[in-house]
Amino acid sequence: MGSVVSKSRPLIVKGFGIDHADLPPFEAGRNDPRDWFDNPAARLEIEIGCGKGTFLVQQAAVLPNVNYLGFEWAGEFYRYAADRMRRHQLSNVKIVHTDATEFLRFRCVDEVAAVIHLYFSDPWPKKRHHKRRVIQDASLAEFHRVLISGGEARLVTDHDDLWTWYQQHASRHVDLFEVRDVERIESATEGEIVGSNFERKYRREGRAFHAMTLVKK
Numbered sequence: 001m002g003s004v005v006s007k008s009r010p011l012i013v014k015g016f017g018i019d020h021a022d023l024p025p026f027e028a029g030r031n032d033p034r035d036w037f038d039n040p041a042a043r044l045e046i047e048i049g050c051g052k053g054t055f056l057v058q059q060a061a062v063l064p065n066v067n068y069l070g071f072e073w074a075g076e077f078y079r080y081a082a083d084r085m086r087r088h089q090l091s092n093v094k095i096v097h098t099d100a101t102e103f104l105r106f107r108c109v110d111e112v113a114a115v116i117h118l119y120f121s122d123p124w125p126k127k128r129h130h131k132r133r134v135i136q137d138a139s140l141a142e143f144h145r146v147l148i149s150g151g152e153a154r155l156v157t158d159h160d161d162l163w164t165w166y167q168q169h170a171s172r173h174v175d176l177f178e179v180r181d182v183e184r185i186e187s188a189t190e191g192e193i194v195g196s197n198f199e200r201k202y203r204r205e206g207r208a209f210h211a212m213t214l215v216k217k
């Protein structure tokens with residue numbers, strides 16, 4: 001993605017974006033993100049690192065009875081995605097400007113999400129940066145805690161080394177998750193797995209993809 005996503009018009013996040021500073025005080029205890037939506041009883045799905053929000057906006061339009069919550073820590077993409085959600089006037093999608101792994105670990109209540117989507121996550125190829133990858137032993141334990149019974153984490157990447165990392169982590173946690181294939185996501189078009197911004201970009205470059213679903217045991 002380019003470093004600047006929109007210079008030409010003001011980006012409005014109100015009603016769709018939740019800034020880290022607007023989260024309830026840490027001391028108030030864990031948050032239930034279902035309460036942030038018009039219909040808190042609806043199924044909740046989370047996307048970690050949603051970039052410009054392409055996947056979230058598409059999914060929220062196709063499945064209006066599901067609530068979609070994105071996490072994006074880069075301010076310019078957060079603002080772009082929140083503004084995009086506002087322009088589409090979708091009441092079932094929101095984005096939080098914070099570190100998703102920190103939110104899940106320290107702020108999120110148990111058993112809240114039906115799906116955690118993680119698409120084309122930053123590979124952090126240097127060994128000394130591997131600790132920055134979203135998938136870690138600790139984050140898989142948190143995924144397991146915040147997923148509802150039978151909930152799923154769906155992982156897609158083009159990066160061979162990151163894929164090996166995913167496989168190694170999945171095989172270390174067979175007590176927590178069963179590994180299955182990823183089926184085409186509802187809003188993806190023919191020939192796509194997810195239809196996210198990065199999938200489309202990498203598909204044009206002819207890259208191959210790896211995908212797995214981790215089903216909570």
Ligand SMILES: C[S@@+](CC[C@H](N)C(=O)[O-])C[C@H]1O[C@@H](n2cnc3c(N)ncnc32)[C@H](O)[C@@H]1O
Nearest residue numbers: 049051071072073074099100119120196197198
């Ligand atoms: C390579 S982009 C992929 C964007 C999108 N998922 C797609 O497939 O088009 C990865 C995005 O994840 C964001 N990100 C990485 N780690 C994150 C974290 N722990 N919390 C929130 N956002 C994160 C980055 O800022 C970046 O926008």
